[in-house]
Amino acid sequence: MIRRTPQQPRERGIPDATVARLPLYLRALNGLAERAVATVSSEDLAVAAGVNSAKLRKDLSHLGSYGTRGVGYDVQYLIYQISRELGLTQDWAVAIVGVGNLGRALANYGGFVSRGFRVAGLLDADPEVVGDHIAGLVVEHSDGLESVIAKRGVSIVVIATPAPAAQAVCDRVIASGVTSILNFAPVVLTVPAGVDVRKVDLSIELQILAFHEQRKVNGGPVMGEEWAGEVS
């Protein structure tokens, strides 16, 4: 049986919170597909994805009515629909700027390629690093950033340079027409409207953990402590 994709009900956009969870559902669905599960209920999928089942159903309802009442969702079909919604049915060329500790780890990471993200360029400013072979690519000098972006159709750039270099790299990348940036440098990037920046800051995650950990131990921050600094 061949089924056509139904109408696109998404008159007005999908909520951000939903978009952020779709990859999670996709991951859970891929796990089920590997175990040859044909259909899954919202309840089971919700458990696998670590969310509430009502939330999952509401999220999926934003994409269309892809479930069957009394049965659940067809795993393969839902994988296809979510992938299409996220734009993973096409291939995205990604460039990584800053090939240090983190940039190398990212370049070697298989989890990108398996999702349709192809690392199309590795760029660094350090002549020592330029020329290194990493994950089947040769590191190029970041002077050629603009031409790499243009020639290889790069549409997403990952910035993994030290913080002081990030804004300058960001500006050049945007001038080259890229409007999607994943930033690992611990700085707030200033970008024009229409450019999406997502940031990952690992030390922020640890700080949030520390906050909660402190509460568990003490019931709160150290109290009655003295402030010994000079104030104005």
Place this chain on the structure above:
Amino acid sequence: MIRRTPQQPRERGIPDATVARLPLYLRALNGLAERAVATVSSEDLAVAAGVNSAKLRKDLSHLGSYGTRGVGYDVQYLIYQISRELGLTQDWAVAIVGVGNLGRALANYGGFVSRGFRVAGLLDADPEVVGDHIAGLVVEHSDGLESVIAKRGVSIVVIATPAPAAQAVCDRVIASGVTSILNFAPVVLTVPAGVDVRKVDLSIELQILAFHEQRKVNGGPVMGEEWAGEVS
């Protein structure tokens, strides 16, 4: 002038959204402190942190009244208060389990130590990796996980193993009394109540970027495409 810390007004907890932004403010404040700025208005700090100034003021108001009307906030004093709130005035021992590409990058990252997070242990299951010297530490075998946690007072564990190993590592870590985990493996970890897990999934970030990128280019997912898969 020496000032005592005022009363703790935090009768009921600080909103999660606020906690997640405090590290951001801290980073912006440290930037100002380096440039020897003494006081800052909520407006200026908000710009530096990339948020709305009303939000910033409300966030800070959850910690107490640390500003001065007509003047702004004392940079050093606010750094101290936020640090204390986040628990950064104490030293946290962190262990990294899984010393592969990512684990190494994390171990070498200076941004943790500078925030009071001390890497106290590196553990891996691969005998090839055990014994390596990284960032002044020797990689130990993950068989000794429990004893490393106990003896070095580890309270936060970073999991950077492949996905299939993550849940088992997580279980052992929790059994050792750790209740704060930062997980890089792309799996949903099942943990008992009282344990905090934060997860970082880089491929999710890319997928979110791809979603928005697709909208910019096409105005939405590829339409009218045919579904060629078998359905139930």
Place this chain on the structure above:
DNA sequence: TCGACTTTGTGCATTACTTCACAAAGGCAC
């Protein structure tokens, strides 16, 4: 064919977060 059973999709109440807008606080110039 039918009826019992399962599970979706969603209206609605609730909770969480954001943003506006302004009164009150406090500094500072004179």
Place this chain on the structure above:
DNA sequence: GTGCCTTTGTGAAGTAATGCACAAAGTCGA
């Protein structure tokens, strides 16, 4: 002192996200 000017801290209104609870849809066994 006094009054002006800046900026905080926060009610209140607005917006977004969550989770409940159930009618409607569809399956499947008999």
